[in-house]
Amino acid sequence: MSWRLPVAALISALAASLFVADGAGAQQPVSPGRLLQQQMATTYEESCSGCHGTDLAGGRGPSLFNPQLLAARTDADLFQKIKKGVDGAEMPAFDEVLEDQVIWQLIAWMRIRSDVSVAKPVFVADPANVEIASEKQKFRIHIVASVLDTPWGLAFLPDRRLLVTERPGRLRIIDSTGRLQPTPVAGTPKVWERQDGGLLDVAVHPDYRRNGWIYLGYSELQPGYTVPANPPPVPPGAQPPNHPSMTVIVRGKLDRRNRWVAQQEIFRAPSSLYTTSGSHYGTRFGFGADGKLYFTLGERGEIANAQSLATPLGKIHRVNDDGSVPADNPLVGRADAVPTIWSWGHRNPQGLAWDKRTGLLWEAEHGPQGGDEINIVEPGKNYGWGVITAGLQPGITLREAPGMEQPIAAYTPRISPSGIHFYTGDRYPGWKNSLFVTGLAGQQLRRLEIDGRRITHQEIVFQQFGRTRTVTTGPDGLLYVLLQNPTGAGTPYGLSEASPGLVVRLEPLP
Structure with missing residues (x-):
């Protein structure tokens, strides 16, 4: 996949995050899933945060992490708004900046990110007679x-x-x-x-x-498989x-x-x-x-x-x-x-x-x-x-x-x-x-x-x-x-x- 974003900024951010420190301070490779999340975070930072902010407060435009806003729109609706822009608003078209695949992935990332901001219901261990x-x-x-x-x-x-x-x-x-x-x-x-x-x-x-x-x-x-009799100890x-x-x-x-x-x-x-x-x-x-x-x-x-x-x-x-x-x-x-x-x-x-x-x-x-x-x-x-x-x-x-x-x-x-x-x-x-x-x-x-x-x-x-x-x-x-x-x-x-x-x-x- 080719990226139409400023590639230098993306590569710099990714290179810095290819490894993370484990509990002992050793450098461990980042999982592909986490790396993809970081790619989407960089995409958002470069293309969206200037208008929509980086949290629920938003910016000149509404927050794209607002669960109510996202729930009211289908992925297809969001895709069209990002790709073609919104007439009469400050929302520009991104079809010359982001490939279609990246837009779809960005939408998924925004929905995942929005979940972090939502307070989760308190677990009820004993639901009897609720x-x-x-x-x-x-x-x-x-x-x-x-x-x-x-x-x-x-x-x-x-x-x-x-x-x-x-x-x-x-x-x-x-x-x-x-x-x-x-x-x-x-x-x-x-x-x-x-x-x-x-x-x-x-x-x-x-x-x-x-x-x-x-x-x-x-x-x-x-x-016929035999589990090893003396397996190595499992780290905490x-x-x-x-x-x-x-x-x-x-x-x-x-x-x-x-x-x-x-x-x-x-x-x-x-x-x-x-x-x-x-x-x-x-x-x-x-x-x-x-x-x-x-x-x-x-x-x-x-x-x-x-x-x-x-x-x-x-x-x-x-x-x-x-x-x-x-x-x-x-x-x-x-x-x-x-x-x-x-x-x-x-x-x-x-x-x-x-x-x-x-x-x-x-x-x-x-x-x-x-x-x-x-x-x-x-x-x-x-x-x-x-x-x-x-x-x-x-x-x-x-x-x-x-x-x-x-x-x-x-x-x-x-x-x-x-x-x-x-x-x-x-x-x-x-x-x-x-x-x-x-x-x-x-x-x-x-x-x-x-x-x-x-x-x-x-x-x-x-x-x-x-x-x-x-x-x-x-x-x-x-x-x-x-x-x-x-x-x-x-x-x-x-x-x-x-x-x-x-x-x-x-x-x-x-």
């Missing part, structure tokens, strides 16, 4: 279970028992009376818990009353070294003593694809109206995987309930493609939900720095990761490309969307047919109003109870939500560390 008046529904929070360790997935059995996965490797049962069983399910697979990995999603077969199948997704250590605050791992999907049954039995393998990648990356496992399930199992796999932090049809990573897959390949999958018969692939070009997809009114499959996935996405996923389509993004990613400068789908919605600053769910019941009249999106970084439950393929309105239902992992409707017609104590800067936990969690129920009020 009453909330959202736009169309008032409700009270009821705690169902409160002694969970990093809860990740949940699914109801027909007898009203609730299954909850804990990322360290335990499958828990909350009985029909709402009591968490003290002993985890015995006999579940051994998981490899590190960073994003562990015991992940759980799903119940639509015909469970007849066949009893339950599906689990988890990360495992590469078979650092992660221990990772080892090759991969997502595995199985199904099994619960016997009368709540033991995991009759396990069958649904998906396992070739051993050659196991990677030491601890990120982006994806692994969300959903059964379609066609009776097929759909599941997501992240690209494991290796961008090229998302565009390669030869690997299952960075894809959404469709299989028969026994793991076999449906004959009508879009890539069946192609020698260069994994036949279970339904769509590709995904980064870290953690949400799947069907709109029963249209039959459309909706998906949520994490972007890089910003650029989180809500997509409508259709067979044989490419959703662009690795080539295009609405966020900031070193090496990716495009917003769109031929043959690649645009998201229905994108979020910058990030919300790190996880589980999503269409509510179709009657217990919350104002919420019927809304799409609920959970957010890890935003600590939020977000409600989206949907009209066909469009999002017509959004609201944040709450954003103060910690990392919000997933949501579903129970047999009582009420919404159940998984929460986890916040992690990362300003908390007692590292960003990817385990932390205590809850299952809560949203009880409607008049």
Whole structure:
């Protein structure tokens, strides 16, 4: 990419920031992501700060870090104003100064920067009986279970028992009376818990009353791999070294003593694809109206995987309930493609939900720095990761490309969307047919109003109870939500560390 800015000033600023001092005073290279942020900061300083200032106070023009101003304008609106200027105002055109790619990246950077200036809601560790008046529904929070360790997935059995996965490797049962069983399910697979990995999603077969199948997704250590007996000591605050791992999907049954039995393998990648990356496992399930199992796999932090049809990573897959390949999958018969692939070009997809009114499959996935996405996923389509993004990613400068789908919605600053769910019941009249999106970084439950393929309105239902992992409707017609104590800067936990969690129920009020 060529820069039309005063190049000397840019190079000088970048050269001075290629290294930073670590805690011991040694010089360490700056990450590509941080370097890109610094590039955008320099771009803003050279081209924008003279009129718009460097903080919320602004200058002759309004502050470009004002969240209200940014929320009121789409990226496309901002792009046109920067590129073409504003007639009758002091805003000049920058199409001869900044390339299109730089303008798009600058917009993403401004949105990320604006988030720093916003006071975050104070975390409420005990949400019991908190009453909330959202736009169309008032409700009270009821705690169902409160002694969970990093809860990740949940699914109801027909007898009203609730299954909850804990990322360290335990499958828990909350009985029909709402009591968490003290002993985890015995006999579940051994998981490899590190960073994003562990015991992940759980799903119940639509015909469970007849066949009893339950599906689990988890990360495992590469078979035959031996963890070194005497690993070197880990410096304070650092992660221990990772080892090759991969997502595995199985199904099994619960016997009368709540033991995991009759396990069958649904998906396992070739051993050659196991990677030491601890990120982006994806692994969300959903059964379609066609009776097929759909599941997501992240690209494991290796961008090229998302565009390669030869690997299952960075894809959404469709299989028969026994793991076999449906004959009508879009890539069946192609020698260069994994036949279970339904769509590709995904980064870290953690949400799947069907709109029963249209039959459309909706998906949520994490972007890089910003650029989180809500997509409508259709067979044989490419959703662009690795080539295009609405966020900031070193090496990716495009917003769109031929043959690649645009998201229905994108979020910058990030919300790190996880589980999503269409509510179709009657217990919350104002919420019927809304799409609920959970957010890890935003600590939020977000409600989206949907009209066909469009999002017509959004609201944040709450954003103060910690990392919000997933949501579903129970047999009582009420919404159940998984929460986890916040992690990362300003908390007692590292960003990817385990932390205590809850299952809560949203009880409607008049």
